[in-house]
Amino acid sequence: MKLYKRTLSSTIKKALKTFPAVLVTGPRQAGKTTLLKMNYAKTHRYISFENPDVRDRVLDDPKGFMEFNKPPIILDEIQYVPEILNYVKTMIDENRTPGQWLLSGSQNFSLMQNISQSLAGRVAVLQLLPFSISEAQGNPGEEKNMSEIINGLFFPSEKTKILLNPY
Numbered sequence: 001m002k003l004y005k006r007t008l009s010s011t012i013k014k015a016l017k018t019f020p021a022v023l024v025t026g027p028r029q030a031g032k033t034t035l036l037k038m039n040y041a042k043t044h045r046y047i048s049f050e051n052p053d054v055r056d057r058v059l060d061d062p063k064g065f066m067e068f069n070k071p072p073i074i075l076d077e078i079q080y081v082p083e084i085l086n087y088v089k090t091m092i093d094e095n096r097t098p099g100q101w102l103l104s105g106s107q108n109f110s111l112m113q114n115i116s117q118s119l120a121g122r123v124a125v126l127q128l129l130p131f132s133i134s135e136a137q138g139n140p141g142e143e144k145n146m147s148e149i150i151n152g153l154f155f156p157s158e159k160t161k162i163l164l165n166p167y
Contacts, residue, residue, distance in 0.1 A: 006035050008128050012102075013039075015124035020092045021101035023078075023115060026128035032104040035128060036074050044102055045069065048076040055080050062087050071100035079105040085118040092122045 008024070012035075015022045024032045037046060047069060049055050058065045058081050066087045078084065088101060103123070115123060 006031065006128065008126060009035065009039055011126055015126065016099035016102075018098055019122065019124040020096050020098055021088065021103060021119060021123040022099075023103040023105065023119075023123050023125045024128050025105055025112075025125065027130065028106055030128045030130050032128050033076050036076070036102050036104055040072075040074060040102055044072040044074045046074045046076065049080040049084075050077045058084055066091060071095075072102075073100070074102040074104070076104045077106075078103050079108055082114040085114050089118045089122065092119070096122075 012022055012024065024036060026032055033048070036044075047054065049058065062084055066084070071091070075084070075088070088103075092101065101123075112125075115125060
């Protein structure tokens with residue numbers, strides 16, 4: 001399986017230097033989990049709340065779960081256990097070291113409402129969208145305009161160019 005570099009990677013890295021927590025949101029299958037595991041599996045422990053057994057353990061004893069699973073940590077799919085955010089807030093308030101918490105979740109109203117209420121000022125909220133053309137071509141951060149994309153597809157080696165006029 002080929003892993004592609006994502007444009008958002010550099011933004012996450014910068015946010016981790018400033019904020020105690022970084023939340024990566026976005027639509028399903030955009031690559032949130034892959035991005036976080038690919039870049040931070042060596043420095044952060046990974047826990048997914050997608051597994052119902054893990055969710056049950058968290059809901060049965062959230063304080064004990066958080067005491068056992070200290071940062072640096074990746075908490076994936078937090079929309080399944082929004083109750084955990086109050087415990088994350090408490091732990092951040094006890095230790096505001098930047099970069100300790102990586103959170104991911106699908107962007108939905110209730111998750112965003114919980115984040116804004118419980119982690120205000122403590123979290124950078126970033127959105128990961130599906131692959132851009134430049135990411136799929138292996139050039140993250142080098143976004144192209146529509147004229148460049150069309151010319152690259154239809155005239156890769158010719159000097160003929162199409163100029164699109166954005167009227």
